[in-house]
Amino acid sequence: MSHEKFQECIEECMRCMMACNHCYNACLEDENVAMMIHCIRLDRQCADICSFAAHAMSTNSVYAREICMICADVREECGNECKQHDVQHCQVCAEACRTMAA
Amino acid sequence: MSHEKFQECIEECMRCMMACNHCYNACLEDENVAMMIHCIRLDRQCADICSFAAHAMSTNSVYAREICMICADVREECGNECKQHDVQHCQVCAEACRTMAA
Amino acid sequence: MSHEKFQECIEECMRCMMACNHCYNACLEDENVAMMIHCIRLDRQCADICSFAAHAMSTNSVYAREICMICADVREECGNECKQHDVQHCQVCAEACRTMAA
């Protein structure tokens, strides 16, 4: 039951985690890394809550729904930050953060 | 800043994680394991949110406070379950779940 | 780079995590739960290392390769255990543990 009910949402979280961690790595290699600090911070935080949300859903935990709600807020915050940076990895990450299966 | 402000609470979460995982392992070895199913489930869930709360606090994440609030609810639920089982590991776990630094 | 190089393997780990956690939940509901203890233990351990392997790969961590090697061993051990249980969720999990992208 659990993993079927949540499967689409879990996969969505994993895609967002991958996009955030890719953006995180790319931001750290940016020539103007000082401009990317807030993005780097949010990328890590967003990737980590996405990963924990996937875990919470796949274990059918009592807190799965609440974690997903926090996750949605952080994705919005991370997506808004990424949207402001005119480089491909940030735009891709902003798009991944905006896409919601839940 | 971050890890000092939250340090006591982080250590508290780690102690609870250890108690829950110890109780989880002991419940799985119990002769009447069928009686311990709900305890096993909550032990894992509580240990995992404690670990994630420690992570969120030590990274000074935007969601640290919200995760701690969920964590407090789960600890209460897990502690109430454990309290009902008259074996030492459950009583120890119930006590760890009740102790709150935050 | 990182998330492209490892993308297939990450998705594979996430599928295995979902199968293991589904099997974990189903085993805890089994009428003969006492027969499923070893499976329950390995399901959780396998799910958790799969999740951490996905994290390690998507962050392009120095230890990604070593974690994947441990993950492969645990999947084999978990799959061998699941194979012995003639219920659908265990057979599905055994299959997921056997499929390797890496």
Next chain:
Amino acid sequence: MSHEKFQECIEECMRCMMACNHCYNACLEDENVAMMIHCIRLDRQCADICSFAAHAMSTNSVYAREICMICADVREECGNECKQHDVQHCQVCAEACRTMAA
């Protein structure tokens, strides 16, 4: 059993996780953040493997020992990097990475 056998080592991992995440946050606020990129990367990676090692030990997982060995290597690598930076948070982190209970 499990959490007693490993308790000192678990607490040690948690202290190192806290020091690494504190150093990570401080490096991101450094005026010369471009000089701290490698340190930032390793701080996150080291914090995350320390946290997973604590999890693996407290669940008495089959892979606890192997994870601890990887953790020791990453701590050495992270400590060597931090040692080169003449700021307090890096020196504190280097010291935390060097201290081994295991």
